[in-house]
Amino acid sequence: MNSWTEEELAHGWHSAAHLRRSLLAGCPVPRLPPQTVRLLPGEILHGDTQLRHEVWYGMDVTYTHSTFAFGGPVMFAAGLLASAAGNAHRRRQAEAMAAQQWRFHGHNRTMLTSHRVMAFASDRWVTWEHRAIVELWPTPQDFTFTLVFNGTDPLRLTGPGAPWFSVLLAFQLYGPAFLAERPEFHSMGTHVPSPGHGRVIEGARERETWGDPAGGT
Structure with a gap:
């Protein structure tokens, strides 16, 4: 699995900044030509790209509790201590695995x-x-955004196309005022941020496509 390149991140960032300016200027919402994926009557395809998916949830995890002791009193006590330490370690591992967290x-x-x-x-x-969708949490500087739903687990999407997707989703879900006023989008200029302040974003090298307000792809 390769990291996305600076060129791919820059392309995604500048495309998102251009989309935001276009939407706030009153330009039409971009659209892509029909794909093989069947859409609903009247449904329009806007973007098509590769993104990293993470879902926030906990899970049930079991671990094996063991007791191992042998020999005389000293060895017996040492065995009990070793078993207790091992059980505690396995319990902590199970608790960490079961806790609510982002899962790839x-x-x-x-x-x-x-x-x-x-x-x-x-x-x-x-x-x-x-x-x-109940909430959209955009973090374009980190090339990611989170969706919170009614009735299902939160979803976090990451990749070069994430800022573009979050701009259009903000416009679709909340309207132009949200897109214009939310501070997360104010920094969308020419400077390409370093995602996660050094955090590496990993993903498959795929060609991103999204609608161009000018009519291309």
């Missing part, structure tokens, strides 16, 4: 339409409809 769910083809976010993950298409 692959680098997946992700599409943004007028109705929903779609992804091809684990050999099937998964859909998150706009009407189920």
Whole structure:
């Protein structure tokens, strides 16, 4: 798995900044030509790219509790202490694994339409409809954004195309005032940020495509 290049991140950043300026200027929402993926009647495809998917949830984890002691009183006590230490270590590991956290769910083809976010993950298409989104948390400087839903686990999407997706989602979900006034988008100028202040973003090297307000792709 390769890290996304500076060129790919710069392309994503400048495309997102251009989209924001265009939408705030009243230009039409960009659209892509039809793909093989069937859409709903009246649904419009806006973006199609590869993004890293993470989902926030906890899980049930079990561990083996063991007791091992042998020999005389001294050796017996030492064995009990060793068993207790091992059990405590396994319990801490299980607790850490079970805690709610971001869990990696692959680098997946992700599409943004007028109705929903779609992804091809684990050999099937998964859909998150706009009407189920309760909150959008954009972090374009880190090339990521988070979606909080009604009835399902939060989703975090990361990659060169994430700022572009978050700009258009902000416009779709909240309108131009949100896109213009939210401080997360104020820094979208010519300077390309370093994501996560040095944190490496890893992902498959894929060609990103998204709609161009001028009409191209």
